[in-house]
Amino acid sequence: MLTVIGVGLILLMATDVFHTLLYPQGAGPVCRMIMRALWLLSRQFAGRAVTVAAPVAMAAVIGAWASLSIMGWALVYLPHLPDGFVYADGIPRRGDLGEALYISMVSLSTVGYGEIVPAAPSLRLVTAAQAVTGFGLLTATVSWILQTYPxxxxxxxxxxxxxxxxxxxxxxxxxxxxxxxxxxxxxxxxxxxxxxxxxxxxxxxxxxxxxxxxxxxxxxxxxxxxxxxxxxxxxxxxxxxxxxxxxxxxxxxxxxxxxxxxxxxxxxxxxxxxxxxxxxxxxxxxxxxxx
Structure with a gap:
């Protein structure tokens, strides 16, 4: 069940990025909701449009994409902890959500410290796939900013x-x-x-x-x-x-x-x-x- 939820979060992130950056006449549901919500909040509290509202909303959207990806992959890893991973000497073996989130963040950022690595070939492919998506997400966000300001x-x-x-x-x-x-x-x-x-x-x-x-x-x-x-x-x-x-x-x-x-x-x-x-x-x- 956790794996299904995790895959759903990953697909939501991928769909939102696709509709926001690649689809010619649209914006993803997450992007649209965040942009509109912060815009309305700024007008509600300031009584007018605020200059920083949209840049802050763009940063929030990028953060939401990263959060969905990290949480999604963490839920994929969680059922396999700790037995599905090899731990370096001195690293405590834990199987909680915090450990799964750490592995997910390290994989997404392509840091790869190496103290916790997947043991099964299928999990190795999964972590490699997350590293690829992390690099793609970074490239996509930079492209988004470069396209918006012109x-x-x-x-x-x-x-x-x-x-x-x-x-x-x-x-x-x-x-x-x-x-x-x-x-x-x-x-x-x-x-x-x-x-x-x-x-x-x-x-x-x-x-x-x-x-x-x-x-x-x-x-x-x-x-x-x-x-x-x-x-x-x-x-x-x-x-x-x-x-x-x-x-x-x-x-x-x-x-x-x-x-x-x-x-x-x-x-x-x-x-x-x-x-x-x-x-x-x-x-x-x-x-x-x-x-």
């Missing part, structure tokens, strides 16, 4: 570019540019918005990251992107109208992702983006500006 950088870059565009054009808006130049910029924004949509689908955990600076916050700039798309679609220049339709379509697709994957409600994209901004709101300073 996606965050693309999102921040889009928000920053929109803010720079708003600052540069001022009250004149797109009328400060030639239609061709404005159309090229809007098409660039549309491509960036589409990329953000794909990033949210492929890396669900990036949704829970809250930007430390307001100028890098995409939720706070999507309303302005919608305004640009509407103005462009009403322009008489055909190139600018087409660029406006592209940006509008990209924003609608992003709203569908937020609605379908992250539970934002709203019949219109404007309502979805308002909900998105509310969840990721920044603290207001006394002067009325966001931090």
């Amino acid at each position: 996606a965050l950088s693309r999102r921040r870059a889009l928000a920053h570019e929109l803010n720079l565009f708003r600052q540069a054009t001022g009250a004149q808006g797109m009328s400060a540019l030639t239609p061709g130049h404005a159309a090229a910029l809007l098409e660039s924004f549309a491509r960036s918005v589409a990329t953000v949509s794909m990033d949210l689908l492929a890396f669900n955990e990036t949704y829970y990251f809250h930007e430390a600076q307001h100028r890098g916050s995409l939720p706070a700039t999507l309303a302005y992107a919608q305004q640009l798309a509407s103005e462009a679609q009403e322009n008489t220049n055909p190139d600018l109208r087409f660029a406006g339709r592209m940006l509008h379509a990209a924003l609608e697709d992003l709203a569908d992702v937020l609605r379908g994957k992250f539970g934002h409600v709203g019949q219109t994209s404007s309502a979805v983006f308002q909900s998105y901004e509310t969840r990721h709101r920044h603290r207001r300073k006394p002067g009325g500006t966001a931090s």
Whole structure:
């Protein structure tokens, strides 16, 4: 029975890692539960999104994967302790869960002290298999981190570019540019918005990251992107109208992702983006500006 439970924990860990890192549009149940729980807790106690909530949640997910693996393999070893293992001189022979956890941790980390080694060939294969999975888990977590932060950088870059565009054009808006130049910029924004949509689908955990600076916050700039798309679609220049339709379509697709994957409600994209901004709101300073 213990072996069955142990194998179940190992399979749960493997399934969660697969859906989080290898499945193109998903997140494992353990990862999704931890990320969402810490996100909600941070908003509940701090009254707003907290910058460190998502990084802490990622660390918690990695810890959960390691814990599931260690406990799962320990339960596989436990029925075979102590008779199934050879102990070095001076090492007490114990058959409790603590001993099984120690063997599991040593095997998973590939440390291999050698004072307790399996005697049966089948157990040797099991410990070797755990060492392989431990190395794979380490590689997977590093890859996860390396994949997540470029996606965050693309999102921040889009928000920053929109803010720079708003600052540069001022009250004149797109009328400060030639239609061709404005159309090229809007098409660039549309491509960036589409990329953000794909990033949210492929890396669900990036949704829970809250930007430390307001100028890098995409939720706070999507309303302005919608305004640009509407103005462009009403322009008489055909190139600018087409660029406006592209940006509008990209924003609608992003709203569908937020609605379908992250539970934002709203019949219109404007309502979805308002909900998105509310969840990721920044603290207001006394002067009325966001931090």
